[in-house]
Amino acid sequence: MKKLRRSMLFIPGSNAAMLSTAFVYRPDSIMFDLEDAVALREKDSARLLVFHTLRLTAYHGIETVVRINPLDTPYGLMDLDAAVRGGAEIVRLPKTDCAEDIHRLEREVDRIERECGREHGSTRLMAAIESASGVVNAVAIATASPRMDSIALAGFDYVVDMQTQRGDGMELFYARCAILHAARAAKIDAFDVVFSDVNDDEGFLKEANFAKRLGFNGKSLINPRQIELLHQAYAPTEQEVLKAQRIVHAAEEAESQGLGVVSLNGKMVDAPVVLNAQRILALAKPAFVQA
Amino acid sequence: MKIKKEAICGTLESNDLLVKVVPFGGLQVSIYSEVMRQFGARIREVVDETLKQMNVSQGKFVIEDKGALDCAIRARVQTAVLRGCDSEELDWKGL
Numbered sequence: 001m002k003k004l005r006r007s008m009l010f011i012p013g014s015n016a017a018m019l020s021t022a023f024v025y026r027p028d029s030i031m032f033d034l035e036d037a038v039a040l041r042e043k044d045s046a047r048l049l050v051f052h053t054l055r056l057t058a059y060h061g062i063e064t065v066v067r068i069n070p071l072d073t074p075y076g077l078m079d080l081d082a083a084v085r086g087g088a089e090i091v092r093l094p095k096t097d098c099a100e101d102i103h104r105l106e107r108e109v110d111r112i113e114r115e116c117g118r119e120h121g122s123t124r125l126m127a128a129i130e131s132a133s134g135v136v137n138a139v140a141i142a143t144a145s146p147r148m149d150s151i152a153l154a155g156f157d158y159v160v161d162m163q164t165q166r167g168d169g170m171e172l173f174y175a176r177c178a179i180l181h182a183a184r185a186a187k188i189d190a191f192d193v194v195f196s197d198v199n200d201d202e203g204f205l206k207e208a209n210f211a212k213r214l215g216f217n218g219k220s221l222i223n224p225r226q227i228e229l230l231h232q233a234y235a236p237t238e239q240e241v242l243k244a245q246r247i248v249h250a251a252e253e254a255e256s257q258g259l260g261v262v263s264l265n266g267k268m269v270d271a272p273v274v275l276n277a278q279r280i281l282a283l284a285k286p287a288f289v290q291a
Numbered sequence: 292m293k294i295k296k297e298a299i300c301g302t303l304e305s306n307d308l309l310v311k312v313v314p315f316g317g318l319q320v321s322i323y324s325e326v327m328r329q330f331g332a333r334i335r336e337v338v339d340e341t342l343k344q345m346n347v348s349q350g351k352f353v354i355e356d357k358g359a360l361d362c363a364i365r366a367r368v369q370t371a372v373l374r375g376c377d378s379e380e381l382d383w384k385g386l
Contacts, residue, residue, distance in 0.1 A: 016301070016302070016306055016307035016359060016363040016366075016367075017304055017306035017307055019363070020359070020362070020363060021306065044370055044374070044379065045301070045366065045370040048365075048366035048369050048370050049362070049363060049366040051366070052361075052362035052363070053362050053363075056360070078381070081381070081383060085383050
Protein backbone atom coordinates (compact mmCIF):
# COMPACT_ATOMS: atom_id res chain seq x y z
CA MET A 1 0.00 0.00 0.00
CA LYS A 2 1.27 3.45 -0.92
CA LYS A 3 2.52 5.61 1.94
CA LEU A 4 0.25 8.47 3.01
CA ARG A 5 1.58 11.95 2.30
CA ARG A 6 -1.01 14.27 3.74
CA SER A 7 1.28 16.53 5.76
CA MET A 8 4.70 17.91 4.83
CA LEU A 9 6.03 20.01 7.72
CA PHE A 10 8.60 22.75 7.02
CA ILE A 11 11.41 22.96 9.60
CA PRO A 12 13.97 25.80 9.33
CA GLY A 13 17.35 24.15 8.74
CA SER A 14 19.16 26.62 10.98
CA ASN A 15 17.09 25.96 14.11
CA ALA A 16 18.88 23.28 16.15
CA ALA A 17 16.07 23.01 18.69
CA MET A 18 13.41 22.34 16.05
CA LEU A 19 15.64 19.94 14.14
CA SER A 20 16.27 18.00 17.34
CA THR A 21 12.61 17.65 18.28
CA ALA A 22 10.38 17.90 15.17
CA PHE A 23 10.03 14.11 14.85
CA VAL A 24 7.69 14.09 17.88
CA TYR A 25 4.95 15.72 15.79
CA ARG A 26 4.87 12.70 13.42
CA PRO A 27 3.90 14.39 10.16
CA ASP A 28 3.89 12.14 7.09
CA SER A 29 6.92 14.03 5.73
CA ILE A 30 9.37 16.48 7.26
CA MET A 31 10.98 19.07 5.04
CA PHE A 32 14.24 20.56 6.29
CA ASP A 33 14.45 23.99 4.72
CA LEU A 34 17.77 25.44 3.59
CA GLU A 35 16.20 28.13 1.42
CA ASP A 36 13.86 30.92 2.51
CA ALA A 37 13.77 30.04 6.22
CA VAL A 38 17.54 30.44 6.58
CA ALA A 39 19.34 33.80 6.74
CA LEU A 40 22.23 34.25 4.29
CA ARG A 41 24.83 34.30 7.07
CA GLU A 42 23.58 30.95 8.42
CA LYS A 43 23.46 29.01 5.14
CA ASP A 44 26.71 27.21 6.03
CA SER A 45 25.64 26.19 9.53
CA ALA A 46 22.14 25.12 8.44
CA ARG A 47 23.60 22.88 5.73
CA LEU A 48 25.70 20.97 8.27
CA LEU A 49 22.91 20.87 10.85
CA VAL A 50 20.58 19.28 8.32
CA PHE A 51 23.28 16.88 7.09
CA HIS A 52 23.81 15.50 10.61
CA THR A 53 20.12 15.62 11.58
CA LEU A 54 19.22 13.40 8.62
CA ARG A 55 21.19 10.66 10.33
CA LEU A 56 19.20 10.83 13.57
CA THR A 57 17.51 7.49 14.16
CA ALA A 58 14.52 9.37 15.58
CA TYR A 59 13.61 10.38 12.02
CA HIS A 60 13.50 6.82 10.76
CA GLY A 61 9.98 6.06 9.59
CA ILE A 62 9.27 9.69 8.67
CA GLU A 63 9.88 10.67 5.06
CA THR A 64 12.68 13.25 4.92
CA VAL A 65 12.76 16.04 2.34
CA VAL A 66 15.40 18.77 2.00
CA ARG A 67 14.56 22.03 0.25
CA ILE A 68 17.82 23.24 -1.25
CA ASN A 69 18.58 26.69 -2.60
CA PRO A 70 18.25 27.06 -6.39
CA LEU A 71 21.25 25.63 -8.27
CA ASP A 72 22.07 29.02 -9.79
CA THR A 73 22.84 30.44 -6.31
CA PRO A 74 26.20 29.99 -4.54
CA TYR A 75 24.48 27.63 -2.07
CA GLY A 76 22.50 25.22 -4.24
CA LEU A 77 25.16 22.65 -5.07
CA MET A 78 26.58 22.56 -1.54
CA ASP A 79 23.04 22.08 -0.19
CA LEU A 80 22.54 19.23 -2.62
CA ASP A 81 25.74 17.57 -1.40
CA ALA A 82 24.48 17.75 2.18
CA ALA A 83 21.03 16.42 1.28
CA VAL A 84 22.13 13.48 -0.87
CA ARG A 85 25.12 12.48 1.28
CA GLY A 86 23.06 12.90 4.46
CA GLY A 87 20.49 10.44 3.15
CA ALA A 88 17.47 12.63 2.40
CA GLU A 89 14.81 10.60 0.64
CA ILE A 90 13.68 13.56 -1.46
CA VAL A 91 15.29 16.80 -2.67
CA ARG A 92 12.88 19.68 -3.22
CA LEU A 93 13.98 22.14 -5.89
CA PRO A 94 12.46 25.61 -5.49
CA LYS A 95 11.55 27.86 -8.39
CA THR A 96 11.36 25.09 -10.97
CA ASP A 97 10.43 26.77 -14.23
CA CYS A 98 11.17 24.15 -16.90
CA ALA A 99 12.24 20.55 -17.50
CA GLU A 100 15.89 21.59 -17.91
CA ASP A 101 15.94 22.66 -14.23
CA ILE A 102 15.13 19.03 -13.33
CA HIS A 103 17.61 17.64 -15.89
CA ARG A 104 20.42 19.69 -14.32
CA LEU A 105 19.41 18.63 -10.82
CA GLU A 106 19.29 15.00 -11.93
CA ARG A 107 22.82 15.16 -13.39
CA GLU A 108 24.17 16.57 -10.12
CA VAL A 109 22.33 13.99 -8.01
CA ASP A 110 23.69 11.20 -10.26
CA ARG A 111 27.22 12.52 -9.68
CA ILE A 112 26.89 12.86 -5.91
CA GLU A 113 25.30 9.43 -5.50
CA ARG A 114 28.20 7.97 -7.48
CA GLU A 115 30.79 9.85 -5.38
CA CYS A 116 29.36 8.90 -2.00
CA GLY A 117 28.38 5.35 -2.87
CA ARG A 118 24.67 5.88 -2.42
CA GLU A 119 22.42 3.55 -4.44
CA HIS A 120 21.80 5.04 -7.87
CA GLY A 121 18.29 6.43 -8.17
CA SER A 122 17.56 6.31 -4.45
CA THR A 123 17.30 10.12 -4.18
CA ARG A 124 13.89 11.22 -5.44
CA LEU A 125 13.02 14.69 -6.65
CA MET A 126 10.22 17.13 -5.89
CA ALA A 127 9.68 20.21 -8.03
CA ALA A 128 8.24 23.34 -6.45
CA ILE A 129 6.34 25.42 -8.99
CA GLU A 130 6.45 29.11 -8.13
CA SER A 131 5.88 30.96 -11.40
CA ALA A 132 3.63 31.21 -14.45
CA SER A 133 6.39 29.52 -16.50
CA GLY A 134 6.48 26.63 -14.05
CA VAL A 135 2.71 26.17 -14.26
CA VAL A 136 2.74 26.29 -18.08
CA ASN A 137 5.59 23.73 -18.15
CA ALA A 138 4.16 21.55 -15.38
CA VAL A 139 3.70 18.43 -17.52
CA ALA A 140 7.25 18.62 -18.90
CA ILE A 141 8.59 19.15 -15.36
CA ALA A 142 6.57 16.29 -13.86
CA THR A 143 7.79 13.88 -16.53
CA ALA A 144 11.39 15.19 -16.74
CA SER A 145 13.01 12.34 -14.83
CA PRO A 146 12.27 8.86 -13.48
CA ARG A 147 13.42 10.29 -10.14
CA MET A 148 10.43 12.67 -10.10
CA ASP A 149 8.36 11.89 -7.05
CA SER A 150 6.08 14.85 -6.61
CA ILE A 151 5.26 18.40 -7.54
CA ALA A 152 4.27 21.20 -5.18
CA LEU A 153 2.70 24.58 -5.68
CA ALA A 154 4.30 27.51 -3.83
CA GLY A 155 1.62 30.16 -3.66
CA PHE A 156 3.36 33.33 -2.57
CA ASP A 157 5.94 33.61 -5.34
CA TYR A 158 3.37 32.44 -7.86
CA VAL A 159 0.84 35.18 -7.09
CA VAL A 160 3.61 37.80 -7.22
CA ASP A 161 4.61 36.51 -10.65
CA MET A 162 0.97 36.64 -11.71
CA GLN A 163 0.73 40.25 -10.47
CA THR A 164 -2.00 39.44 -7.99
CA GLN A 165 -2.19 38.53 -4.30
CA ARG A 166 -3.45 35.77 -2.03
CA GLY A 167 -7.19 35.90 -1.50
CA ASP A 168 -9.98 33.35 -1.35
CA GLY A 169 -8.14 30.83 -3.52
CA MET A 170 -9.53 31.87 -6.92
CA GLU A 171 -6.12 33.36 -7.74
CA LEU A 172 -4.58 29.85 -7.42
CA PHE A 173 -7.35 27.86 -9.07
CA TYR A 174 -5.77 27.47 -12.51
CA ALA A 175 -2.32 26.71 -11.08
CA ARG A 176 -3.73 24.11 -8.68
CA CYS A 177 -5.62 22.36 -11.48
CA ALA A 178 -2.68 22.53 -13.92
CA ILE A 179 -0.25 21.09 -11.40
CA LEU A 180 -2.65 18.36 -10.33
CA HIS A 181 -3.25 17.30 -13.91
CA ALA A 182 0.50 17.25 -14.59
CA ALA A 183 1.09 15.14 -11.48
CA ARG A 184 -1.66 12.68 -12.26
CA ALA A 185 -0.56 12.36 -15.89
CA ALA A 186 2.99 11.63 -14.68
CA LYS A 187 1.72 9.28 -11.91
CA ILE A 188 3.39 11.30 -9.18
CA ASP A 189 2.07 13.08 -6.07
CA ALA A 190 0.96 16.70 -5.69
CA PHE A 191 1.18 19.00 -2.67
CA ASP A 192 -0.92 22.09 -2.09
CA VAL A 193 0.36 25.46 -0.81
CA VAL A 194 1.05 26.41 2.81
CA PHE A 195 -1.64 28.24 4.79
CA SER A 196 0.26 30.93 6.64
CA ASP A 197 -2.23 32.12 9.29
CA VAL A 198 -1.65 29.51 11.98
CA ASN A 199 -4.36 31.03 14.20
CA ASP A 200 -7.11 30.66 11.58
CA ASP A 201 -8.17 27.02 11.99
CA GLU A 202 -11.44 27.58 10.15
CA GLY A 203 -9.68 29.09 7.13
CA PHE A 204 -7.09 26.33 7.18
CA LEU A 205 -9.71 23.58 7.24
CA LYS A 206 -11.66 25.23 4.42
CA GLU A 207 -8.53 25.31 2.26
CA ALA A 208 -7.48 21.77 3.27
CA ASN A 209 -10.90 20.37 2.36
CA PHE A 210 -10.77 22.18 -0.97
CA ALA A 211 -7.30 20.76 -1.73
CA LYS A 212 -8.51 17.29 -0.78
CA ARG A 213 -11.55 17.58 -3.06
CA LEU A 214 -9.41 18.72 -5.97
CA GLY A 215 -7.23 15.64 -5.46
CA PHE A 216 -4.01 16.85 -3.79
CA ASN A 217 -2.18 14.18 -1.78
CA GLY A 218 -1.55 16.71 0.97
CA LYS A 219 -0.36 20.15 1.93
CA SER A 220 2.87 21.83 2.88
CA LEU A 221 2.64 23.03 6.50
CA ILE A 222 4.52 25.67 8.46
CA ASN A 223 3.29 24.89 11.96
CA PRO A 224 3.00 21.53 13.78
CA ARG A 225 -0.45 22.39 15.15
CA GLN A 226 -1.81 22.19 11.59
CA ILE A 227 -0.86 18.49 11.32
CA GLU A 228 -3.75 17.08 13.34
CA LEU A 229 -6.26 19.40 11.65
CA LEU A 230 -5.04 18.31 8.24
CA HIS A 231 -5.07 14.61 9.06
CA GLN A 232 -8.63 14.95 10.34
CA ALA A 233 -9.63 16.77 7.15
CA TYR A 234 -8.18 13.96 5.06
CA ALA A 235 -9.75 11.21 7.17
CA PRO A 236 -12.80 9.70 5.46
CA THR A 237 -16.20 9.62 7.19
CA GLU A 238 -17.50 6.46 8.85
CA GLN A 239 -20.02 5.99 6.01
CA GLU A 240 -17.26 6.28 3.40
CA VAL A 241 -15.19 3.70 5.28
CA LEU A 242 -18.07 1.23 5.60
CA LYS A 243 -18.88 1.54 1.90
CA ALA A 244 -15.19 1.12 0.97
CA GLN A 245 -14.93 -1.97 3.18
CA ARG A 246 -17.91 -3.56 1.40
CA ILE A 247 -16.40 -2.83 -2.01
CA VAL A 248 -12.96 -4.17 -1.10
CA HIS A 249 -14.52 -7.26 0.49
CA ALA A 250 -16.56 -7.89 -2.67
CA ALA A 251 -13.43 -7.50 -4.81
CA GLU A 252 -11.49 -9.94 -2.62
CA GLU A 253 -14.33 -12.47 -2.81
CA ALA A 254 -14.54 -12.16 -6.60
CA GLU A 255 -10.80 -12.68 -6.87
CA SER A 256 -10.84 -15.75 -4.61
CA GLN A 257 -13.63 -17.23 -6.73
CA GLY A 258 -11.76 -16.47 -9.93
CA LEU A 259 -14.45 -14.07 -11.14
CA GLY A 260 -13.39 -11.34 -13.54
CA VAL A 261 -16.26 -9.04 -12.59
CA VAL A 262 -16.85 -7.60 -9.12
CA SER A 263 -20.46 -7.08 -8.10
CA LEU A 264 -22.02 -5.60 -4.98
CA ASN A 265 -25.78 -5.62 -4.23
CA GLY A 266 -26.40 -6.77 -7.77
CA LYS A 267 -24.44 -3.93 -9.37
CA MET A 268 -21.15 -4.25 -11.21
CA VAL A 269 -18.21 -2.49 -9.53
CA ASP A 270 -15.56 -1.07 -11.86
CA ALA A 271 -11.85 -1.43 -11.14
CA PRO A 272 -11.34 2.33 -10.49
CA VAL A 273 -14.06 2.15 -7.83
CA VAL A 274 -12.16 -0.67 -6.11
CA LEU A 275 -8.94 1.34 -6.28
CA ASN A 276 -10.69 4.35 -4.78
CA ALA A 277 -12.11 2.20 -1.98
CA GLN A 278 -8.61 0.91 -1.20
CA ARG A 279 -7.35 4.54 -1.10
CA ILE A 280 -10.14 5.50 1.33
CA LEU A 281 -9.27 2.60 3.63
CA ALA A 282 -5.59 3.62 3.56
CA LEU A 283 -6.59 7.14 4.59
CA ALA A 284 -8.88 5.77 7.31
CA LYS A 285 -6.31 3.51 8.94
CA PRO A 286 -4.15 6.15 10.68
CA ALA A 287 -7.22 8.19 11.63
CA PHE A 288 -8.67 5.26 13.53
CA VAL A 289 -5.30 4.38 15.05
CA GLN A 290 -5.06 7.93 16.42
CA ALA A 291 -8.63 7.81 17.76
CA MET B 292 43.10 22.73 9.22
CA LYS B 293 44.47 25.92 10.71
CA ILE B 294 42.32 28.45 12.54
CA LYS B 295 43.18 31.81 10.99
CA LYS B 296 40.64 34.09 12.60
CA GLU B 297 38.13 34.37 15.41
CA ALA B 298 34.83 32.65 14.61
CA ILE B 299 31.55 31.87 16.30
CA CYS B 300 28.66 29.54 15.55
CA GLY B 301 25.40 28.49 17.21
CA THR B 302 23.11 30.00 19.83
CA LEU B 303 22.42 29.80 23.55
CA GLU B 304 18.90 28.47 23.00
CA SER B 305 17.80 25.12 24.42
CA ASN B 306 18.98 22.09 22.43
CA ASP B 307 21.75 24.18 20.86
CA LEU B 308 25.28 25.26 21.74
CA LEU B 309 27.56 28.21 21.09
CA VAL B 310 31.05 27.50 19.78
CA LYS B 311 33.74 30.21 19.82
CA VAL B 312 37.18 29.68 18.38
CA VAL B 313 40.28 31.87 18.17
CA PRO B 314 43.76 31.21 16.72
CA PHE B 315 46.07 29.61 19.30
CA GLY B 316 49.43 27.84 19.30
CA GLY B 317 48.12 24.56 20.66
CA LEU B 318 44.71 22.96 20.95
CA GLN B 319 42.60 23.98 23.92
CA VAL B 320 38.93 23.05 24.37
CA SER B 321 36.82 24.38 27.25
CA ILE B 322 33.30 22.99 27.61
CA TYR B 323 30.53 24.41 29.77
CA SER B 324 27.17 22.67 29.89
CA GLU B 325 23.97 22.63 31.91
CA VAL B 326 24.15 18.85 31.73
CA MET B 327 27.89 18.55 32.36
CA ARG B 328 27.49 15.99 35.12
CA GLN B 329 25.38 13.61 33.03
CA PHE B 330 26.73 14.18 29.53
CA GLY B 331 30.02 16.08 29.88
CA ALA B 332 32.15 13.10 28.89
CA ARG B 333 30.00 12.42 25.82
CA ILE B 334 30.07 16.07 24.71
CA ARG B 335 33.86 16.11 24.97
CA GLU B 336 34.08 12.84 23.07
CA VAL B 337 31.96 14.22 20.19
CA VAL B 338 33.92 17.51 20.09
CA ASP B 339 37.30 15.74 20.14
CA GLU B 340 36.20 13.28 17.47
CA THR B 341 34.91 16.11 15.25
CA LEU B 342 38.13 18.12 15.55
CA LYS B 343 40.19 15.02 14.82
CA GLN B 344 38.15 14.22 11.70
CA MET B 345 38.83 17.75 10.44
CA ASN B 346 42.56 17.56 11.28
CA VAL B 347 42.34 20.50 13.65
CA SER B 348 45.37 20.58 15.95
CA GLN B 349 45.48 24.27 16.80
CA GLY B 350 42.95 26.74 18.18
CA LYS B 351 41.30 27.74 21.43
CA PHE B 352 37.67 26.54 21.58
CA VAL B 353 35.07 27.64 24.12
CA ILE B 354 31.82 25.69 23.98
CA GLU B 355 28.66 26.60 25.87
CA ASP B 356 26.18 23.75 25.60
CA LYS B 357 22.46 24.02 26.26
CA GLY B 358 21.56 20.36 25.96
CA ALA B 359 22.36 19.87 22.28
CA LEU B 360 22.18 16.48 20.60
CA ASP B 361 25.33 14.97 19.06
CA CYS B 362 24.21 16.02 15.57
CA ALA B 363 24.03 19.69 16.60
CA ILE B 364 27.39 19.51 18.41
CA ARG B 365 29.08 18.10 15.31
CA ALA B 366 27.46 20.65 12.99
CA ARG B 367 28.25 23.68 15.18
CA VAL B 368 31.88 22.66 15.77
CA GLN B 369 32.41 21.93 12.07
CA THR B 370 30.90 25.26 11.04
CA ALA B 371 33.00 27.18 13.59
CA VAL B 372 36.15 25.48 12.28
CA LEU B 373 35.30 26.24 8.65
CA ARG B 374 34.52 29.86 9.50
CA GLY B 375 37.74 30.14 11.53
CA CYS B 376 39.71 28.70 8.61
CA ASP B 377 37.91 31.03 6.19
CA SER B 378 36.95 28.01 4.11
CA GLU B 379 33.84 26.56 2.54
CA GLU B 380 35.66 23.50 1.22
CA LEU B 381 34.19 20.44 2.88
CA ASP B 382 35.74 17.02 2.89
CA TRP B 383 32.45 15.14 3.15
CA LYS B 384 34.21 11.84 3.72
CA GLY B 385 35.69 13.28 6.90
CA LEU B 386 32.31 14.29 8.28
